[in-house]
Each structure stands twice: as C-alpha cells, then as structure tokens.
Amino acid sequence: MIVDLPDTTTSKITKKLVTIRDEGGAVALGRVLTLVIAAEFGTEEVAIEAANDASREHPMRVIVLAKEPEEAAGSSATATAAKTARLDAQIRVGGDAGASEVIILRAYGEAGNNEESLITGLLLPDAPVVAWWPGKAPEVASTSPLGRIAQRRITDASAQEDPHEALLHLARTYAPGDTDFAWTRLTLWRAQLAAVLDQPPYEPVLDAQVSGAADSPSTVLLAAWLKLQLKVDVKHELTSRGAGSSGIHGVRLTRASGDIDLERPVANVATLVQPNQPTHDLALPRRSLRDCLAEELRRLDPDDLYGDVLTTGLGQLDEAELPTKGSN
Known part of the structure; x- marks a missing residue:
C-alpha cells in the first residue's frame, strides 16, 4: 500500500x-x-x-x-x-x-x-x-x-567525485561507528585470502601486491589491510579507468615456496593459483548494493578493524604509491 x-x-x-x-x-x-x-x-x-x-x-x-x-x-x-x-x-x-x-x-x-x-x-x-x-x-x-x-x-567512497581523496578524508574524520561500502566490498576477498593462508605450508608472507582499477578505493583499502595484518611491504598497482574490469583485479602473496595468485579476470569468478597445487576457479561475485547494506546492518557496534585499517593501515602505505587527486 x-x-x-x-x-x-x-x-x-x-x-x-x-x-x-x-x-x-x-x-x-x-x-x-x-x-x-x-x-x-x-x-x-x-x-x-x-x-x-x-x-x-x-x-x-x-x-x-x-x-x-x-x-x-x-x-x-x-x-x-x-x-x-x-x-x-x-x-x-x-x-x-x-x-x-x-x-x-x-x-x-x-x-x-x-x-x-x-x-x-x-x-x-x-x-x-x-x-x-x-x-x-x-x-x-x-x-x-x-x-x-x-x-x-x-x-560510499566510490560514489564520490574523487574516490581516493574521499577515502583519505574518511581517515582524517573517522569516528567509531563510521563505515564505508569500499570496505564492505572486501569481505569476500579477505575471507578467501585468510582461508588460503590457513592451509599448509604455514610459511610467512614475504611481500604482497594488489592490483585494481584506478577509481577503486577498495583496492587501496585491501592493500592497507594486508599491510596491517601481515606487516610486510605491499605494492598496489592502479590501472586507468576503462583498462580492464572495474574494482579489484587481483592479489599476489609471495612466500618462500612461491607465489599465491588470486585474480578475477572476469566478473564473479576468480582464479586461485598456488605452488604445487591445481588451479582453482572460485566464486567471487561483485557485491550488490543489497548485499553490502545487509552486511553492515548485521552489526551495530563500531567496526574496530575498519577503523584500524583506515586510520593506521593507510598511513603505513608508501605515500609515493598512494593515489592523488586527478589520478582516476
């Protein structure tokens, strides 16, 4: 009615x-x-x-x-x-x-x-x-x-005129209770990467690399999360708008036994390549507006991890690699 x-x-x-x-x-x-x-x-x-x-x-x-x-x-x-x-x-x-x-x-x-x-x-x-x-x-x-x-x-930083500048502004003005869909869109990526590292061989990650579209604040947040959690050098590569798919393209984790590559060359499907293991195709869908909203409504307390990644993790990234205004 x-x-x-x-x-x-x-x-x-x-x-x-x-x-x-x-x-x-x-x-x-x-x-x-x-x-x-x-x-x-x-x-x-x-x-x-x-x-x-x-x-x-x-x-x-x-x-x-x-x-x-x-x-x-x-x-x-x-x-x-x-x-x-x-x-x-x-x-x-x-x-x-x-x-x-x-x-x-x-x-x-x-x-x-x-x-x-x-x-x-x-x-x-x-x-x-x-x-x-x-x-x-x-x-x-x-x-x-x-x-x-x-x-x-x-x-939603991605909805702003300059997504990366919006992300940095969120870091400067953060208060407990704040969250952003650029972070929510990382949930499946973070879960998959954590699952991979929870399997043998239990070797430390030596360095990491994240690639994604130039207008994707989620790419930078993912790099900041890896930097904060793994305490290793993290490179993030941004491609220009329209070059390849939007959002996050892939993650590479380097260990002594070789590289772990999680890439999403096409929408909704990612490829996982690990040393001495067969290649796997994984469901890694782009999250809808409904999915992002429903996830954020599941918790009404402050998201402390998001706050740490935003206020501390971003600051630990190499400033020379951080996107600047006009780089989209």
Missing part, C-alpha cells in the same frame, strides 16, 4: 502511520532498527530497493530524506522562498515495502534546512538508528545532523 501526503508535516505523517497500523494491521513491533537514507533527488528508488531487499533479513523502518538540490532552490526569488518551502511525504507498507515500512520525505526550499528535526519524530522508539548516504557524503559523517542521531554511519 502506498499513501501520498503532499505538503505535510512530521506530525501528520506520524498520525497517518498510526491510522495505517490500526486499520490495516501493519505493525512496527517487529522492527529492529531505523534506517535513515539521505538520498539525492532522482536516486531514491535505487536505495529504497536495496533497503527493501535487506529488510527481509533486518525488518526495519526506512526513512528516506531527499532534499531539493541547492541550485534548484536557489533559482527561486528570495521573496518567494517561504512559499516554495514544502514537505511532501509518501508512506509505503506491505508488499510495496518488503519487510519494512518506508517513509519518503521530499523537502523543498527551507523545509529541508533542519534534517534532524524532520527525522527525529519518525524514529522507532528505543531502536538503534543507522544513517546511510548512498551518494554524496557529508563533510564529517559523525557530526552531521543525521550522523549525530545514528549509532552507525554508512558512506
């Missing part, structure tokens, strides 16, 4: 939710958290679809806040700004919201100036709050209006 509430207020939205719950039987008692999505105009549906899919694992209330772009708002004359200030809302429950209930807020003009007040009255009582910026991230996530009310804050 979809209910539209044009030119409304937070109070009216709350009352409508109560009415829907009383009349239709839609309840919020089973919701385990509130997911607040700060979406850009025109991109809401992509984020909502991912949230609906993830809600089957994490029943939740989804609040989507989309503010009118500043350039659009600025085109109106100052004298008529008050007239153009408006909050439109849409409530989705049942089959239109997966296992969640979705509240979409579209704020125009000055109606979007106070994000925190728009959201606070719609939060589930006594439930944790997760804030997600699928597009442009705030200057400092933890001190932003939405970040202040959230236990977990999710950004």
Whole structure:
C-alpha cells in the first residue's frame, strides 16, 4: 500500500502511520532498527530497493530524506522562498515495502534546512538508528545532523567525485561507528585470502601486491589491510579507468615456496593459483548494493578493524604509491 501526503508535516505523517497500523494491521513491533537514507533527488528508488531487499533479513523502518538540490532552490526569488518551502511525504507498507515500512520525505526550499528535526519524530522508539548516504557524503559523517542521531554511519567512497581523496578524508574524520561500502566490498576477498593462508605450508608472507582499477578505493583499502595484518611491504598497482574490469583485479602473496595468485579476470569468478597445487576457479561475485547494506546492518557496534585499517593501515602505505587527486 502506498499513501501520498503532499505538503505535510512530521506530525501528520506520524498520525497517518498510526491510522495505517490500526486499520490495516501493519505493525512496527517487529522492527529492529531505523534506517535513515539521505538520498539525492532522482536516486531514491535505487536505495529504497536495496533497503527493501535487506529488510527481509533486518525488518526495519526506512526513512528516506531527499532534499531539493541547492541550485534548484536557489533559482527561486528570495521573496518567494517561504512559499516554495514544502514537505511532501509518501508512506509505503506491505508488499510495496518488503519487510519494512518506508517513509519518503521530499523537502523543498527551507523545509529541508533542519534534517534532524524532520527525522527525529519518525524514529522507532528505543531502536538503534543507522544513517546511510548512498551518494554524496557529508563533510564529517559523525557530526552531521543525521550522523549525530545514528549509532552507525554508512558512506560510499566510490560514489564520490574523487574516490581516493574521499577515502583519505574518511581517515582524517573517522569516528567509531563510521563505515564505508569500499570496505564492505572486501569481505569476500579477505575471507578467501585468510582461508588460503590457513592451509599448509604455514610459511610467512614475504611481500604482497594488489592490483585494481584506478577509481577503486577498495583496492587501496585491501592493500592497507594486508599491510596491517601481515606487516610486510605491499605494492598496489592502479590501472586507468576503462583498462580492464572495474574494482579489484587481483592479489599476489609471495612466500618462500612461491607465489599465491588470486585474480578475477572476469566478473564473479576468480582464479586461485598456488605452488604445487591445481588451479582453482572460485566464486567471487561483485557485491550488490543489497548485499553490502545487509552486511553492515548485521552489526551495530563500531567496526574496530575498519577503523584500524583506515586510520593506521593507510598511513603505513608508501605515500609515493598512494593515489592523488586527478589520478582516476
């Protein structure tokens, strides 16, 4: 069921939710958290679809806040700004919201100036709050209006204009509770590499090399993780946009007995080559938006390993090899 509430207020939205719950039987008692999505105009549906899919694992209330772009708002004359200030809302429950209930807020003009007040009255009582910026991230996530009310804050460095500069900025502004999808996309890679090293021969890794697309912040994070965990020299090679597949291309770990190569030449399938062993093809799919979101919603405590990799591991990489602005 979809209910539209044009030119409304937070109070009216709350009352409508109560009415829907009383009349239709839609309840919020089973919701385990509130997911607040700060979406850009025109991109809401992509984020909502991912949230609906993830809600089957994490029943939740989804609040989507989309503010009118500043350039659009600025085109109106100052004298008529008050007239153009408006909050439109849409409530989705049942089959239109997966296992969640979705509240979409579209704020125009000055109606979007106070994000925190728009959201606070719609939060589930006594439930944790997760804030997600699928597009442009705030200057400092933890001190932003939405970040202040959230236990977990999710950004995506790959969605920024300069992904690698965004990654370095995240390191400078990191606070416990922050996370980024550039890190979430590494889970399968980290698991596979750990599994390989957990098998004989139990030799120490002498050095490592990571290769990936030039616009992939995950490649740099993987190099930083290996540097931090293995305490060896790690080289990372970045190729220009469009040269080969996107994302991480491969990892080489060098031990006394020879090289371990884990490469993904085509989407979703990786090849593992080890000394004195047959070559294996492994399922290593590119993670969807839904998969990344569902994983991050499984934990509501700070991801200490991500924090260490971001704030310490990146700093241990050779500065001469770190991507700089304009290298994409």
